[in-house]
Each structure stands twice: as C-alpha cells, then as structure tokens.
Amino acid sequence: LHSHSSTTYNLILILSTFSRQSPKIIIWKPFQLLNSIMAISSKDLSAPHTVRSWLASNHPKQIALLDKFEMELRLGRLSASSKSKKTESDVISKSYGGVSSRDRRQVTFRTVELLRTLIGNTKWKNAAQLMVLLQGVGSELHAAGGGKEPAIANIVMRVMCAVRDEVATAEANELAAAKAKAQQEKQASKMMAPIEEHSDEALVKSMEKRASISSKAKSNQGTGSTRSLSLSNMLWAHPQFSSTNSTATRTKRSDSFSSVDSSSDPLSNLSNDDCKLPPSFYVNRNQLRPALMEAIQEIMLDLEDLHKNIDDQASAHIHAGEVILTYSRSKTVESFLKAAAKKRQFQVIVCEGAPHYGGHNMANSLAKAGIDTTVIHDSAAFAIMARVNKVLLPAHAVLANGGLVAPSGAHMLALAAAHNSVPLVCLTGMFKLCPMYPHEGQDTLQDLVSPSSVIDYSEMSDQAMSKVEFINAVHDYIKPDLINLYVTNIGAFQPSYIYRLLAEYYSSDDWGSFD
Numbered sequence: 001l002h003s004h005s006s007t008t009y010n011l012i013l014i015l016s017t018f019s020r021q022s023p024k025i026i027i028w029k030p031f032q033l034l035n036s037i038m039a040i041s042s043k044d045l046s047a048p049h050t051v052r053s054w055l056a057s058n059h060p061k062q063i064a065l066l067d068k069f070e071m072e073l074r075l076g077r078l079s080a081s082s083k084s085k086k087t088e089s090d091v092i093s094k095s096y097g098g099v100s101s102r103d104r105r106q107v108t109f110r111t112v113e114l115l116r117t118l119i120g121n122t123k124w125k126n127a128a129q130l131m132v133l134l135q136g137v138g139s140e141l142h143a144a145g146g147g148k149e150p151a152i153a154n155i156v157m158r159v160m161c162a163v164r165d166e167v168a169t170a171e172a173n174e175l176a177a178a179k180a181k182a183q184q185e186k187q188a189s190k191m192m193a194p195i196e197e198h199s200d201e202a203l204v205k206s207m208e209k210r211a212s213i214s215s216k217a218k219s220n221q222g223t224g225s226t227r228s229l230s231l232s233n234m235l236w237a238h239p240q241f242s243s244t245n246s247t248a249t250r251t252k253r254s255d256s257f258s259s260v261d262s263s264s265d266p267l268s269n270l271s272n273d274d275c276k277l278p279p280s281f282y283v284n285r286n287q288l289r290p291a292l293m294e295a296i297q298e299i300m301l302d303l304e305d306l307h308k309n310i311d312d313q314a315s316a317h318i319h320a321g322e323v324i325l326t327y328s329r330s331k332t333v334e335s336f337l338k339a340a341a342k343k344r345q346f347q348v349i350v351c352e353g354a355p356h357y358g359g360h361n362m363a364n365s366l367a368k369a370g371i372d373t374t375v376i377h378d379s380a381a382f383a384i385m386a387r388v389n390k391v392l393l394p395a396h397a398v399l400a401n402g403g404l405v406a407p408s409g410a411h412m413l414a415l416a417a418a419h420n421s422v423p424l425v426c427l428t429g430m431f432k433l434c435p436m437y438p439h440e441g442q443d444t445l446q447d448l449v450s451p452s453s454v455i456d457y458s459e460m461s462d463q464a465m466s467k468v469e470f471i472n473a474v475h476d477y478i479k480p481d482l483i484n485l486y487v488t489n490i491g492a493f494q495p496s497y498i499y500r501l502l503a504e505y506y507s508s509d510d511w512g513s514f515d
C-alpha cells in the first residue's frame with residue numbers, strides 16, 4: 001500500500017468507521033475488510049493493474065469476454081472469426097511441435113473485435129482512462145500468451161496511437177477555433193470603438209511638435225547630411241534597437257518563462273503518474289468514441305483486404321519464366337503465387353521445411369492451381385540457389401531496424417541467396433510490423449518447443465542419445481542487410497524505410513508498453 005496513497009487513505013477511513021461501530025469486525029473479519037478495500041480501489045480506472053477489477057465491478061460481460069479470449073489464446077484456438085465458422089482456408093490443420101499453425105490474420109482480426117467491444121461498451125470518461133484501459137488489456141493479453149503472437153500487441157499499440165492522434169486533432173481544432181473567435185472579437189471591438197476627438201489645445205500642441213521636428217531635420221541636413229545618411233545611423237535608427245522596444249521585448253520574454261505564476265500552471269497540481277499524459281487527455285470529449293470506432297473499422301477493413309492488396313502487386317514482382325524459391329508453407333505466399341500464375345508462367349521450388357514439412361502441403365496446393373512446383377530438401381537450398389531468380393519468404397514479425405523474424409530455417413536461405421546475389425523478398429501485412437529492436441539477436445521473439453517432432457521419446461532411452469541436447473526453435477532472425485524488399489498491403493518498401501512506417505502506425509511513447 002505504500003505506492004498507492006489513495007488506497008492507504010481509504011484503508012484509514014474504513015478502519016476508523018469500523019472501529020467506531022464494532023472493534024471486533026476488524027479482529028474477526030479480515031476478509032471483509034480486504035473485500036471492502038478492493039471494492040473501493042476498483043471503482044476508479046487509475047492504473048493498468050486496476051483494469052481487471054474495474055471491468056469486473058462495472059462491466060461483467062466485458063470481463064467474461066476478455067477471459068474467454070485469453071483462454072482461447074492460451075489454447076491456440078483463435079483461428080477463426082467470432083462471426084464466421086471455421087473453414088479449411090482459414091486454418092491449416094496441422095500441429096507443429098505443440099504450436100498450432102493458425103491464420104494469424106484471423107487472430108489479429110479477433111483482437112480488433114475484442115478492442116472494439118471493450119472501447120464501445122465500457123464507461124470510460126476521457127482519453128486518459130481509455131489509455132489506461134488499453135494498457136491494462138494489452139498487458140493481460142501479453143501475459144496470456146500474446147508474447148508469442150506479436151501482432152496482438154501491435155494492434156493494441158496501433159489503437160493507442162489512434163487515441164493520441166484523435167486527441168491531438170481535437171486539441172488543434174479547439175485552438176484554431178479559439179484563435180479565430182479571438183480574432184473576430186478583436187475586429188469587432190475595433191469597428192465598435194468610438195473615434196477619439198482631439199481638442200483644440202491638443203491639436204495645437206501636436207502641430208507645434210511637428211513644426212519643431214521638421215525645423216530640426218532641416219538644420220541637420222545643412223550641417224551633417226553625410227552622417228545622417230550613413231548606413232550605421234540608418235541601422236541603429238531601426239525600431240528594434242531602440243531602448244523602449246528592447247526593454248519591452250525582454251519583459252515579454254521573461255514573462256513567458258519566469259514571471260508566470262506557478263499556481264496557474266495546470267501541470268503543477270498533477271501527480272507524477274498523471275504527468276505521463278498531457279492535460280488534454282483528461283478533457284471529456286463526446287466525439288472521441290465515434291472517432292475511435294471509425295479508426296478501428298479502418299483497421300478491420302485493412303485486415304479483410306490484406307491478401308487482395310498484396311496479390312495485386314504479384315505481376316510487378318514475378319515475371320514469365322522465372323524460378324521462385326520459397327520455404328515451408330505460408331498462406332500469404334501461397335495466395336501471392338496463385339495470383340501471379342493467372343498472368344505469368346513460372347516455376348516454383350519449395351523447401352520442405354523440416355521437421356514440420358509444411359512445404360509438402362504448400363507444393364500440393366500450388367500444383368493443384370496449375371503451377372510447376374518442385375519440392376527439395378532443406379539441405380539442397382544452397383545447391384539450387386544458382387538457378388533461382390528470386391526468394392519469397394513469409395514473416396512472423398518485422399522489426400524496427402528492418403530485420404525479419406521468419407520460420408526456423410529461413411536464415412539458411414537468406415545466407416545462400418546473399419552469397420549468390422539472389423534478391424530476397426518478404427511478403428507481409430503491416431499488422432506484423434513490430435516497434436522493437438533485436439537486442440537478443442537470434443533469440444528475438446524466439447520460442448523453443450518440444451523436440452518430439454525431431455526425435456521420438458522412445459529413442460531417448462539409448463545411453464548415447466540421452467547425452468544429446470535437442471533445440472527445436474520455431475523462428476529465425478534475419479538481418480536487414482540480407483533482405484532486399486518488403487511487399488506489404490500498402491506497397492513495397494526497402495528495409496531502410498521501415499522506421500518511417502513505424503512513425504505512421506505507432507507512437508514512440510507506447511513502445512514497450514507490455515514488456
């Protein structure tokens with residue numbers, strides 16, 4: 001309770017109330033006291049760790065929906081949309097070493113549906129509370145297994161960036177409206193101000209002053225005309241160098257920084273936790289909710305049209321007579337090759353992707369579509385690379401430095417392609433763009449699964465095999481200098497341009513919010 005002063009204050013109030021009524025309540029009913037404290041602390045949405053208690057006390061339907069989503073995430077059942085039945089095209093019905101192969105686009109789509117329900121049906125008051133809600137939900141999903149599926153955190157951070165954008169837009173519109181109103185009032189006051197009438201005496205004094213100034217000017221022209229027309233005199237006569245104006249300027253600048261009363265600063269009354277967000281986030285705006293629902297709808301449309309937008313670029317990257325090498329199975333790569341086959345004739349070589357052998361299903365699907373397909377062992381990739389024109393790889397995640405997290409074994413293809421100067425192209429959706437750097441190298445976003453897909457447990461009874469350590473990695477990290485191009489649903493980009501896309505999709509203040 002030391003880090004929560006408000007909770008400590010509520011505890012003191014409860015203790016004082018119970019002690020006045022019956023001291024035995026405190027002694028014999030500690031759980032009742034604890035429940036009362038939790039009930040009070042859960043009323044406000046003040047921090048990410050209070051999101052679950054706040055939803056449980058105020059929105060039981062939403063907390064039940066969140067619990068169901070987390071359970072399906074842990075069990076790997078987020079493979080189909082909540083509004084549609086599972087189909088063969090939605091889910092690849094294989095299990096890879098305990099990790100179910102699922103349509104990650106549908107997993108992301110389910111995440112967007114969850115966020116839309118939570119944002120649309122909960123009673124948050126302002127953008128600050130909404131940011132706390134999103135941070136809490138993102139942390140819950142990350143702890144439930146979202147760390148293995150980075151696209152879930154990407155979607156949450158993208159919605160958080162949309163909240164920041166809407167608040168900034170609303171604040172800019174309010175400032176522009178206030179400035180226009182002030183300008184109109186200023187013009188109206190000038191038009192309505194009465195014209196001052198000079199008295200005869202004031203008019204005579206002004207005429208005498210002008211006459212004296214003109215006589216002095218004539219005398220100066222006769223005595224020192226060269227000095228009066230010098231460049232230095234003209235420059236120092238400029239109003240910005242006059243003592244009056246310079247003093248006023250210094251006064252204005254000092255007032256804007258040091259002379260302002262600290263009591264008028266809206267940030268002076270906020271605590272350290274509140275200063276993480278600007279004061280504009282604590283303003284209640286009725287138009288924020290519909291604006292966010294519209295932004296979420298745009299994200300859902302992008303996910304629905306993802307494969308179509310990528311497939312439309314197939315004819316620009318695959319040409320007639322080329323030999324294309326790909327690895328294992330990917331729905332994005334498969335759809336891309338089938339779209340290119342409608343206009344081009346080419347050959348595809350598929351690495352089988354041991355130990356899961358997803359390349360067998362990939363080759364079978366491409367052959368049924370009429371594409372000339374050949375399956376090779378993974379170890380033959382370097383030997384066949386000299387005949388290849390282009391390498392196509394799927395993506396598990398695209399990192400901030402332009403690096404790629406791909407299926408295990410893809411790094412071998414990238415090295416072979418770089419050795420033979422074969423261009424490597426990655427096909428991915430923008431929802432896989434992760435605002436994180438590969439600080440852990442090959443272990444970045446890595447997941448080690450059971451080696452049962454590599455060797456049977458019955459063989460481990462051999463004394464020699466029992467001394468062997470089996471590492472069954474799910475992913476490989478590929479450096480950006482081994483990648484030539486990323487083909488996404490919004491266009492094709494080089495790895496060096498990824499940082500610009502990060503600035504468009506995410507806010508740097510939200511990076512690492514769920515680590």
